[in-house]
Amino acid sequence: MRPTHPDELRAAARHIGAAIGRRRILTAAGAAAVLAFTTNLPGSAHAAAADAAALKADPFTLGVASGDPQPSSVLLWTRLAPRPYEPGSGLPRGTYTVRWEVAHDARFTRVARRGTATAHPEVHHSLHVEVTGLDPDRVYYYRFRTGTWLSPVGRTRTAPARDARVRELRFAAVSCQAYHDGYFTPYAHLAAEELDAVFHLGDYLYEYAVNATGGARAYTDRRLPTRFNRETTTLEDYRLRYGLYRTDPDLQAAHAAHPFVLTWDDHETENNYAGGDPENDVPPEEFLLRRAAAYRAYWENQPLRMPQRPTGPDMKLYRRLHFGRLAQFDVLDTRQYRSNQAYGDGWQVPGPESQDPARTMTGERQERWLFDGWQRSDARWNVVPQQVVFARRRDVPSDAHRLSMDAWDGYPASRDRVLAGARAAGVENLVVLTGDVHVGYGFDLKEDWDDPTSRTLGTELVATSISSGRDGADRPANWETLTRANPHLRYYNGRRGYLTVTLGEEAARADFRTVPAVTVPGAPIGTAASFVTLAGDPGLHPA
Template sequence: MRGRQIVRTGRHSLLSQHPFSAHDAVLRAAARHIDRRRFLTVAAAAATLAFTTNQPARGAAAAPELDAARISDDPFTLGVASGDPLPDSVVLWTRLAPTPFEPDGGLGEQRVSVQWEVALDENFGIVVKQGTALAHAEYGHSVHVDVQGLLPGTVYHYRFRTGAWISPTGRTRTAPEQGLDASTLRFAAVSCQAYHDGYYTAYQHLAQDDVDLVLHLGDYLYEYPVNAAGGERRYTAAAQLPDVFDRETMTLADYRLRYALYKSDPDLRAAHAAHPFVVTWDDHETENNYAASFPESDVPPEQFLPRRAAAYRAYWENQPLRAAQLPQGPDMRLYRRLQWGTLAQFDVLDTRQYRSDQAYADKPHAPGLESDDPARTLTGAEQERWLIDGWRASTALWNVMPQQVCFSQRKFDLTEPSRVSMDAWDGYRASRERIVAGAKAAGVDNWLVLTGDVHVGYAFDIKDDFDDPASRTLGTELTSTSVASGKDGAEKPANWDRYMTANPHLKFYNGQRGYVRVELGRQAARADFKTVSSVTTPGAALTTSGSFVTEAGAPGLEPA
């Protein structure tokens, strides 16, 4: 059991009476709690980071440059990607690895010059931007190009070149012009892609889907060992994986190699090449159910933070993220805001890095004094304030909140008091109350929460009082099922009847693999839950398991 401080106080309900004064007071208390803990843990870890994580300095070292003509094998084995589109720019990504299952990718410690091109056509007859970037060994030979000066609301094609090698072509798009009343946005939400649990069939279909954007809600990789057969992929002897994957990820080299394994999947590469991604992490990119500086095990924070630093570094290296997200040691500013004209504002959250430790030893438990301590937080005080301030300033029709764990109440039992998850917002009810109060005070009318984590598809009405089905509906929560985690799953899991009865605000529940596709319009939003029957064998067809709409200005889910 992790060490934790337990404050024996009753549950506070001051927010409903004085939302601003109580909210600010609780924020200050939470900030003091988090700031003190962060100071102690980060200070304790600082001395160990230098010699336990092989972390480079923030500026890349001046290593010698490799003559790219000497690269004899395709260095673009991990594909290409784009992300975080703005009206005038988008991030382009690739990572050079001619031998991806070796720790250095086969390029040693030398840096490599990489040319990039952006064109209006897939044949690159109309090249509008081009340049050269350096792939540094210090950053895993990854390349992040923040292309500036693009046209709003425009589809582009891009590619990279080094030596005699040309990368696959990627397709991306910029966001509409700021202030433009865009009429529609189509996006997909995905999460949880345990390589060893099955094939990425959902990505095979998503690569062909007509969406503008993909939101990845966490668990892009898993830290658990992957055996030579690739787990449920059941590789034959001729396709066995090397032993380097058959151990838990702990070091920077381990995490880099694990990303190489995941990105070796052709369906994942195809989805990245087809659509820009907006990514955020959950726990498994580092370690299962970690909370801020507290790991799942009894390892003290000063020993865990070097591992977190390695995981964060590898995450940035392998995702289409800007330099603003480049981590500094064990810290990385991942939460950020994107706009899609006046149609949508995306407030992308990080609910792992700043959270209080899970209550009740992180076991399912009825809410109590420990979990309802008003100083507890899932987002940290600074991110919470940033979110609510962003809502107050928002001019978007839809306010979309991509994040990780179930926001709505989710009772596990038909008896009272029911157990709930201590890892989700149910284990941080005071934190959820502050967010809800902030949304109400900001006048957020069309609130859409996107969630991953639980390997099932849910559709929730977000209620003013989850224990009163007749209370006001404040918004909608859509939980994307997993891409592969949990293996094949079932249309109706064993607990389907119990969950649907215990949670009347739960409007849909499906346990198969897939993704959720959302179309936002000026009058309504439509959600289609796309699922496949199997991931333990490749090639399953895609079906629509459920479709719902929610009208703008009238929250509440209705069957489409």
């Protein structure tokens, strides 16, 4: 079936929009119906089986990945793409049988599980294999095979049993990897770390154009196709952009080394969109069609389980993971359900619009799900991986300060409800993980933001970007102003890198890992700062 031109998609969206009313949001069923004109879903169309033995080029150019570890299962991912920079990735329309193996050792002499899966053209020949019957808290190795081609070997790990007493858990937090801003060097170092999991907090890709030389990468020995030199808006655009990002060798190494737990932010779709409200002035039905395309491509290219598969412009990404009795992770989606930004977005003086108690960052259903999970939690640490800065963050130390309307500062009533929900549930060791802002922060979460001596309710750790913002600086230009304006800000650094966190029964340690540059490849890694927070005594202290 031929690809549909963007103008035809817009016309179809407008037709559906007219049927439901110009000002009403396009329904999930409507968006799915429009997408069905170009892609369908497995089961709604029956592509003929293709001969994998006829593949003349390596179909595993995007590597392998695993995600969302459970005590007895892991999710394995790959996508067949012999030519990932081309529409269709160089595969004819057809289904391909792929064999997979999970073993106790990297040489696959002791295979634990094996099976077959079908790569469908309707989901861009991606595979999401849920392997069950595994032992808890165990390292496994996995690989795929189709025709004569064998994938790289991946390493993954199951979670501990739900009731297990876990002495230590070590994970990383990453965010914001703009391809055009530099090399993914931090991922090369992350791949060598000893970790139980990696939490990706959003902006896995950027919708902005990437020129022929790769932006700040300044390629001199290669040229990227001109199809990347435009903003992503269609399903084909987003699919191609994931093909570009996933060919990066450092990103592939990190995915092959550790299971990832992912949530998105805005750039996987469009900068600073809010629920059904786009950044730009386009009809809502047109934006919801774009969101449906972005969500579809996101699921196709990430190690996510079947409950996360989208329906039209909707995708339930918030979910809960347990690592024994040591930690409960409540992964949030603060982008899909939020109220529109107050005062037109940006940094603004707070007022009645932003302080409206009806405003929400999470939506009512997700908020209730979070509180119910806390009420049932018996974990030592309750960790909340999410997207945007949670703590209050004034721009200047005066009453004339402004706040970011895109962060939780633009939704203070929603933040107050979250902190009240944690207190009501008796959550003593709250850790919020954040991305988005391309810097590393460490915050104490205060009961009263205006009183530095008030009770500390938890800790927020903000992971800097992998590459977004280019090289950065140890002390950005506003370092002194921001630290004076926010006494609860314990750490601020503007270099690229990632965050590692080691949870124990008595304390949590955070190490801010940074590189001096991403605009040239191969930079070394170092630890810019380390902090600890004690169980039962929240707040950051230098390690």
